[in-house]
Amino acid sequence: MSSEKRVYKLNISGGSEGPGKGLSKLIEIDEKKFRFDGMKIGEIIKGGLIGFPNYEFQIMGGSDASGFPMRKDVHGPVKKRILVSKRAIGYKPKRKGEKKRKMVRGNEVSYDMTLLNLKVVKYGETELFKVKEE
Numbered sequence: 243m244s245s246e247k248r249v250y251k252l253n254i255s256g257g258s259e260g261p262g263k264g265l266s267k268l269i270e271i272d273e274k275k276f277r278f279d280g281m282k283i284g285e286i287i288k289g290g291l292i293g294f295p296n297y298e299f300q301i302m303g304g305s306d307a308s309g310f311p312m313r314k315d316v317h318g319p320v321k322k323r324i325l326v327s328k329r330a331i332g333y334k335p336k337r338k339g340e341k342k343r344k345m346v347r348g349n350e351v352s353y354d355m356t357l358l359n360l361k362v363v364k365y366g367e368t369e370l371f372k373v374k375e376e
Contacts, residue, residue, distance in 0.1 A: 248273040251357045252292070254299065254370065262362055262371040278358060283314045283349045289366060296366030303331070304351065304358040312347045312355075319352035321345060 249270050256262025276291045281301060289297025303312045306321075311332045316322055326333045327341040335342070351358065362370070 248353075250278060250355070253357060253359045255302070255359065255361045256371055257362045260362065260365050262365070265371040267371060278351045278355065279353060281351045283312060286363060287360070294366060294368060294370060296364070296368075297362060297370065298364035299360040300363050301351070302359040302361050304347075304355050306347055306352075306354040307356045310345050310347050312349060312351075314349050316346055316348045317350075318348040319350040320348045322348070 249272055252269050252271055254267045254269065256265040271292055275293075278301075281287070283301050283303055285301050287299045287301065289295060289299055292299075303314075305311050310321060313324070313331055316324065323343050323345050325341055326344050327335065327339070329335075330344075332346060333342060333344050347355075
């Protein structure tokens with residue numbers, strides 16, 4: 243294990259309802275504050291653990307340091323080459339029926355992850371998204 247300090251980037255989305263609908267916020271959190279290792283896509287995180295009391299967040303995905311996206315249907319903390327078609331995560335075909343082998347990460351958060359996408363499931367009292375008034 244290297245001696246460099248690990249920082250997670252958390253991309254928090256307001257979800258499809260509530261005061262943060264359509265808004266997002268990018269924050270950085272130190273690994274020492276909270277470890278995401280072993281968590282899977284779809285799990286709920288208590289917001290108090292990352293500095294937002296009474297909030298609840300759901301892990302929606304993420305990517306590693308090389309930019310490979312996480313996929314919910316690939317199990318474990320692995321990196322795999324899978325055959326994808328249609329409009330899959332990380333692939334947009336040029337022609338109808340085109341398939342391609344793409345490198346993706348599994349659905350479990352591992353040491354290599356740098357960016358995690360979270361969605362607000364339950365809002366707390368503090369204001370997470372600052373709304374610009376014009």
